Amino acid sequence: MAGGTSSLMDTLFQRNLDDVIKGLRLQLIGESAFISKALDEIRRELKSTDPHSKSTALHKLSYLSSLHHHDMSWAAFHVVEVMSSSRFAHKRIGYNAASLSFHDATPVLLLITNQLRKDLTSTNELEVSLALECLSRIATADLARDLTPEIFTLLSSSKVFVRKKAIGVVLRVFAKYPDAVRVCFKRLVENLDSSDPQILSAVVGVFCELASKDPGSYLPLAPEFYRILVDSKNNWVLIKVLKIFAKLAPLEPRLAKRVVEPICEHMRRTGAKSLMFECVRTIVSSLSEYESAVRLAVAKIRELLVDDDPNLKYLGLQALSIVAPKHYWAVLENKEVVIKALSDADPNIKLESLRLVMAMVAESNVMEISRVLVNYSLKSDPDFCNEILGSILSTCSRNVYEMIIDFDWYVSLLGEMSRIPHCQKGDEIENQLIDIGIRVKDVRPELVRVARDLLIDPALLGNPFLHRILSATAWVSGEYVEFSRNPFELMEALLQPRTSLLPPSIRAVYIHSAFKVLIFCLHSYLLQRESITSTCPDNLALGVSELVLKREMPEGSDLATCEGPPAHGEQDEGFNPRVSNQSFEDLSVENGGERIISHGQTSTPGTLENGYTYESIVNLLNLIELALGPLIGSHDVEILERARNLLCFIELIKGKLPECLVQKEENLESEEMKASKIIELMCDAFSEELCPVSVSAQERVPIPEGLVLKENLDDLETICGDIQLPPSISFSLGSPHYEEGVSASLSDLQSKEESEPSNESTSLLREHRKRHGLYYLPSEKNEIVATDYPPANDPKLQDYLNKDADDLVKLTEESLVAKKKANHAKPRPVVVKLDEGEVVSISAKRPELKDDLLSGAVREVLLGSDTRTTSSRSNPSDKSSSKRKGKEKLNIGPSELKDNLGDAEKHEHENPSSRRSRHRTHGKERRHKSPGKISEETEENGQKGKQKSSHHHAKHKARRRADTPLDVVSQTTVIPDFLL
């Protein structure tokens, strides 16, 4: 840039780019100060009339913009000025600045059309190339439209240097202005036949990009690509062609059959790893049904895997994960390498092998693989540990836990994961714990056990990452407290002093859960006491049920409304005095006692022993008052509210309780009834079961007749504008515990009115229980599961860890080889699912309009179709759509649409027939898409617009005319026989 010859003083003393760079490097006054000084200079210099100093200034500005991120959009007009300079050195700077800073919204773009046109037609090929380069970066729809004729001319330029750039620019032009396809496409295709390697590599690159967006349209060019695949010696070109075939082969089985051999040949022959890898990738991703080819590819993958170069290892793993779904054996053969890669030095490789391992997970081996991976995560660095946990969580929960048979195991695994020191997946684990609790009834006892173990550990409260999990466990143990072995212990855990470390929202959950536990304890105590007071000594069970039944009659079946198992447990007995073991177990479990394995009459005294004495209840109440007393002054609304609720309730109960508890005679029955009635009502409220709600549930609620809904809720703003939620309130409507609270208190209010209908639901539930009795897990099994897994941080585990890799290798071998389903000890419990179908329909996506336009234009040119149809290729899964000559036009007559559909239908039957015979067999309709190549000769350019709108018969004639001379492409309309 140096060596300006202008005589102006300005120019003599102007600092050029080199000076600026040197100044930046010296850093005498600091970078930002220096740059802002330089920018000031540039601003001044850009206004200069001297072209040299102007361009030098622009040069400096582009440098600062490109490398130091300074805005240069303000100089756009100066860029245009410098672009139009007559000196090449200046022009170059201008073009460079334009391609750097212009974008679709730059206003001055309108000014450069003529300048670009002038340079595109220049005799200086460097100038042409500058303009083409620039256009390839900044072309807008307008520019592309206006300059299409020039580019069309350049596409057959005799100068290779220009022609290859014109080919390169076509991609951007097509993307911005799809109609350009009608003009330029034929010439582009002609360039595929070029013998010049430069042209070939450019044009193949363009087709590779085009085909990646809409492969179907380029099927007719398969013979050209095939020829290149076989003939070319240039690895770059071969890689691109392979990419094209990877897209085309799945669409056309005959093509796949044809190319698989040459690709294998390349794979065997080539010394270039890049080409070899591309061959492998093409085979495994698109030609995976050719067994021998896949074998060869897997052998090559193995070479990559065992290579010392981490790059090759990474790619090998990636390729393997593409093969994995269809060819399990490929993973099996390489399992040692895959497992070893789990402990690679490179996190990316570890991640890749983790993905591969997760891809192997199936129903039969999910337990073993998860187990080993969890152990692996213990000794991994925090990031990878969380990657592992995350992928276990997402794999296991996929499709509503379809992979999980044994939920007891999974729930305890979740508990174990929570204890892993680096675990940061609290949110996910929280969601799953609650989700499983709601969806899978049978797992609740185990869930409560896991929750208890987590809750009771004071150490966990100190880890903020676990708070969300603890919130879930608190909710679970409150909601399903009837499965708890020791509610008192739970209560202590919920109220332990370290809960002060929890954030207020979660603390509120704790308090609310404590409320539920308390209600449960009181209720159980009352039941138990009654059963004692009115038992006939020789038939205890019957006595209980009699009592229950007696009580139910006058009181509107309080008990029956209580949907929790306590009620049915007893009613079961009531209706069937010769009870089975099971119902006794139920009774004992649900009464909150220990699991009692002994049968028969002894079970009830058992409950008594560990159960609820007067003292224990009073202790419980005192404990709560002690723990929650200070919270009355809490600043958090949620905590304050819930603590007050609980304390007031205790206040209420305490007044009545002493008498009713102490008096064993019946003289004070009314008092007793009062207290117990309150408790029972509360219990009813809490035992209302929560169920998962469908995503689309809201939509299904019919809008009541006569209800006028306002479209616009702006009015609300004026009413509620000043009401704002204080930020400290942390309730979220979405979170289940909050909803629970709301619904609980609601149903609390309503429980009286509801007592009649819920009677009915109780009996329904009872029936359900009878029918699905076999899903209830035997208690011994629970015990085994419970003790099977030591806590995650158990020191004993350490030596076990060292053998992980071997273990996993072994287990993958076992579990993969023995692919048949293992005999599961227990049947898979019912998992409540809701309308999965609907989710699928929502995710269906429409292709982008622009792509449609482009591919439509390409099809039209290539296939010579003039059917103008349909904005919707309505059925993307339809294979024939790839051949359908649908042309995207927005306004279509219904008759044309029919035409097109007819065509598509025809196609199904006619695949193998030759082109000629097709003409004859499919009479009139056929003709519309008769495969004549449109001749896009220059003289037709003018008519282009007209043709588009003209009736298709007219256009059809033109095509016919062109049919004969344009042999190459017309052959390709139908996939030519030699290929197939």
Place this chain on the structure above:
Amino acid sequence: MGIRFILMVNKQGQTRLAQYYEYLTIEERRALEGEIVRKCLARSEQQCSFVEHRNYKIVYRRYASLFFLVGVDNDENELAILEFIHLLVETMDRHFGNVCELDIMFHLEKAHFMLEEMVMNGCIVETSKPNILAPIQLMDKAS
């Protein structure tokens, strides 16, 4: 799109060349370069040269004090991109004679020219060193 951007960054994380094949605002570029540089420069020589970033991949290679980072689509051939980087370095070597960071700093426009010859619209169009250098030599002669 194929190649989305090409960056040259020195060991200190300063950008020495930035070529984008899709338009990003200044702010987006700054953020992108920051993230990528942080991700790639932290990796050791023994680790592989591919990094997944957002929805695309970065293929990078280090030559002396300079990192060459190329952002590519997910289905691009990583090994071919590594070869491309190597080709770029060889081409610059041939032109500058044992190229170093300073050469690129002071002749940024030439480096850009080479890239423009090699890549268009994110597609690699030219892979022969003489062909890449021919127009640059022509321009040198002219000026």
